[in-house]
Amino acid sequence: MTKILIVRTSSLGDLVHMLPAISDIARHVPDAHIDWIVEESFAEVPSWHPAVREVIPIAHRRWRKSWWAPQTRKERAALRRNLGARRYDIVLDMQALMKSVWLVRQTHGERHGLDRRSAREPLASLFYDVRHTVEFWQPAVIRQRTLAASVFGYQYEGEPDFGLQRFTADAQIQPCAVIMPSASRDDKLWPAENWHAVFDRLAQHGLQLQLLAGNEREAERARQLIAGRSAAEVLPRMSLESVARVLASARIMVGLDSGLTHLSAGLGRPTIGIYKASTPVRTPLQGSSYTASLGERGAEPSAETVLSAVEQALAHETARVPRLAGLDDVDG
Structure with a gap:
């Protein structure tokens, strides 16, 4: 079994663009066990894909309004314990933002993401174990499929499958x-x-x-x-x-x-x-x-x-x- 954690928290359109990459991974990594960290308001979306085993919701949008409030600190601590208890073969940050790096740093596994020339926030690339080059000015679905293919060593082909059957x-x-x-x-x-x-x-x-x-x-x-x-x-x-x-x-x-x-x-x-x-x-x-x-x-x-x-x-x-x-x- 290849245990994979996907980090892509929002927004709705970006999550939809992610789905074909998940289909590709499931097709080319047949023993893949895929978990996905996502913003709580969009937690339904990853659950729609049959290849996603577990959805890990976070509440960053809600937390940042009262970051140091007791309830927020309690929820963040629970998330840290949850992620700390897991071991993954691959942790794949599909967002390449500092807010996603904050999550990646709480995980255990080989951390993959975009290199500084490919990421929207180049500083994020410093926190990955393995960095990948993906041309920036191309459709988001292609970028995500290309990044996943680079991480897992396959070439994707065919029209995108969103897994929404x-x-x-x-x-x-x-x-x-x-x-x-x-x-x-x-x-x-x-x-x-x-x-x-x-x-x-x-x-x-x-x-x-x-x-x-x-x-x-x-x-x-x-x-x-x-x-x-x-x-x-x-x-x-x-x-x-x-x-x-x-x-x-x-x-x-x-x-x-x-x-x-x-x-x-x-x-x-x-x-x-x-x-x-x-x-x-x-x-x-x-x-x-x-x-x-x-x-x-x-x-x-x-x-x-x-x-x-x-x-x-x-x-x-x-x-x-x-x-x-x-x-x-x-x-x-």
């Missing part, structure tokens, strides 16, 4: 379009009139609109966007697992650059991502169905560009799964 195996595609129009930062938002154009086109295809929102502020904005539309709803707050099941059964997903948009692509659904405050060069959508990563930092895509991608996505899926043709009810 628990959602995709029995998913029944519904005549709905999932929309993610909200973001944590206002500079990521897309104009309401553009969303309305997209909603109109999706409605022409007979698709019910299901809007996602992470908090009440986002929910209120979503309600304003669909005001007066009968075939549209703002979904209630749900667990990540419930959201994943909604995404897995959607005909199409259109969203801002967010973790949920990347999850939709990983689930193999036709997905269109709208980039405005970030670049898709390093984090494009990747999945087994049609994806479009539109826009660039400081240059949002036009409504016409997104509408063209919507038509391509629906046509691609209809051609791939002919029975979906009956779901369309295109006017004129």
Whole structure:
């Protein structure tokens, strides 16, 4: 048995990008026993992959708000004891940040990570036993797959396998379009009139609109966007697992650059991502169905560009799964 500890704590999109590397490791290291350290709010994600044996949750985001509080110190001490009692053959830091190094230093095993030219925070590379070179400006999924392959001495091949079969195996595609129009930062938002154009086109295809929102502020904005539309709803707050099941059964997903948009692509659904405050060069959508990563930092895509991608996505899926043709009810 090869005992492996993966250190990748957040965020949602980054964890989704990690999943194909886990599939590669499981395929090329057949006796692998994989544990994964992750932020508590995203602990569901590693558990979805069948090759992950144990998820070790941490609460760094919560702890840093009151680092020296008695309860925080108690929880950090419990984590230190937990990690200290384990022995791994390989400890692989897939994050290469000082906050992940803090965790790596509490582990026992050969510590692997990126070298200083490859890491976002070069100082982190000083704390690894073995350092690996991975070109920085390439898609995140490729970077993670390349790093894992370098650590375990194999060459990966084929399209990325996100290991999300628990959602995709029995998913029944519904005549709905999932929309993610909200973001944590206002500079990521897309104009309401553009969303309305997209909603109109999706409605022409007979698709019910299901809007996602992470908090009440986002929910209120979503309600304003669909005001007066009968075939549209703002979904209630749900667990990540419930959201994943909604995404897995959607005909199409259109969203801002967010973790949920990347999850939709990983689930193999036709997905269109709208980039405005970030670049898709390093984090494009990747999945087994049609994806479009539109826009660039400081240059949002036009409504016409997104509408063209919507038509391509629906046509691609209809051609791939002919029975979906009956779901369309295109006017004129």
